[in-house]
Amino acid sequence: MKETFGKLLKDLRREKNVSQRELAEKIGVDFSYISKVENDRLPPPAAETTIKIARALGIPVEELLSHGNKLPLDLKDMLGSNAAALKFMNAARDMQLSKDEWGLLTENLKRLR
Amino acid sequence: MKETFGKLLKDLRREKNVSQRELAEKIGVDFSYISKVENDRLPPPAAETTIKIARALGIPVEELLSHGNKLPLDLKDMLGSNAAALKFMNAARDMQLSKDEWGLLTENLKRLR
DNA sequence: AATGGAGTTGACTAACAACTCAACATTTAT
DNA sequence: ATAAATGTTGAGTTGTTAGTCAACTCCATT
Numbered sequence: 001m002k003e004t005f006g007k008l009l010k011d012l013r014r015e016k017n018v019s020q021r022e023l024a025e026k027i028g029v030d031f032s033y034i035s036k037v038e039n040d041r042l043p044p045p046a047a048e049t050t051i052k053i054a055r056a057l058g059i060p061v062e063e064l065l066s067h068g069n070k071l072p073l074d075l076k077d078m079l080g081s082n083a084a085a086l087k088f089m090n091a092a093r094d095m096q097l098s099k100d101e102w103g104l105l106t107e108n109l110k111r112l113r
Numbered sequence: 114m115k116e117t118f119g120k121l122l123k124d125l126r127r128e129k130n131v132s133q134r135e136l137a138e139k140i141g142v143d144f145s146y147i148s149k150v151e152n153d154r155l156p157p158p159a160a161e162t163t164i165k166i167a168r169a170l171g172i173p174v175e176e177l178l179s180h181g182n183k184l185p186l187d188l189k190d191m192l193g194s195n196a197a198a199l200k201f202m203n204a205a206r207d208m209q210l211s212k213d214e215w216g217l218l219t220e221n222l223k224r225l226r
Numbered sequence: 227a228a229t230g231g232a233g234t235t236g237a238c239t240a241a242c243a244a245c246t247c248a249a250c251a252t253t254t255a256t
Numbered sequence: 257a258t259a260a261a262t263g264t265t266g267a268g269t270t271g272t273t274a275g276t277c278a279a280c281t282c283c284a285t286t
Contacts, residue, residue, distance in 0.1 A: 019231080019232060019233090020232070020233065021231085021232075021233090029274090029275070029276090030275075030276055030277075031232090031233085032233085032234075032235080032276080032277080032278095033274085033275060033276075034233095035232095035233055035234055035235085036234080036235080036275095038233090039233095039234075039235095041234090041235080042274080042275080043273085043274085045274075045275085046273075046274060046275090049274085049275090060196075062196040062199045062200055062203075063196055065193070065196070065199060066193065066194050066195055066196040066199060067194075068193075069190065069193040069194045070193055071184070071189055071192055071193045074206060075192070075199070075202050075203065075206060076184055076189075077182065078202075078205075078206045079184055079188070079192075079202070080178070080179065080181075080182040080183055080184045081179050081180075081182045082179055082212075082215070083173075083175040083176055083178070083179040083212075084212045084215035084216055084219075085205070085210070085215050086175045086178060086179055086188070087175055087215070087219055088215050088218055088219045088222070089188050089191075089192070090175075090188070091219050091222050091223075092191075092198070092222060093187065093188060093191045095222065095225075095226070097198070099195075099196075099197045101225060102195070102197035102198050102200070102201050103197055104225070105201055105218070105221075105222075105225075106197075106200060106201045106204050108218075108221060109201070109204050109205060109208065109218075110204075112208075112210075112214060112217070112218075113208070132261080132262060132263090133262070133263065134261085134262070134263090142244090142245070142246085143245075143246050143247075144262090144263085145246075145247080145248090145263085145264075145265080146244085146245060146246075147263095148262095148263055148264055148265085149245095149264080149265080151263090152263095152264075152265095154264090154265080155243095155244080155245080156243080156244085158244075158245085159243080159244065159245090162244085162245090
């Protein structure tokens, strides 16, 4: 159904004409690690590494994160320590919100203040 | 500033007149583990274990989760795989929402459909 | 024909998470 | 005072995460 993280990364990297070694150096990992991730031999990198990759390639961070199913630490902390936010998220999950509905909520957020 | 997970658990458990052994058996862990957690010798349990504790003691799940800074797996999956939800959360984090504002959002959610 | 750049692979590892087990100490009830 | 219940502690276990390192292979040039 959904494209793997590896394939997505490989395609994006190639589009930008960056070698595995170049990318690896920019983000501070071994290049062989990039290879394995691109071929889905290893799971997607940690959130912070994924973010570095997105920045290095100049693509929206969320797209990559969501394909890797990874949560940045700051978000995890915010949610994990906030009962009210947790309740909100539980309710949202139960409603199975669509992409557009999430967009709407993000708009509402700005109008909240 | 904020009460530790351990102290909170110890207080709640005592209020309900439950021994460490009883609680441990109900949720399926060794009782010595409960002791260590209550004395903050070990970090708060995994989210799923924390939820079992909350259920066993009859207290709201979110209160305990938020004190342990743990995120249930289903929430993590939902967020981690949804770019639109991630953007929403990022925006919310940037705004430093108060408890009441989160409550408002949860209300709005119901009115969304 | 050999050098260099790019990609792939196997084996290994350090750190952390989430506990268990056995022994001992303390508190409570009889 | 003693037995039973309850609580604490040290040491060890098992699994997962997030990678590294060295050794290849496969091409494209020179």
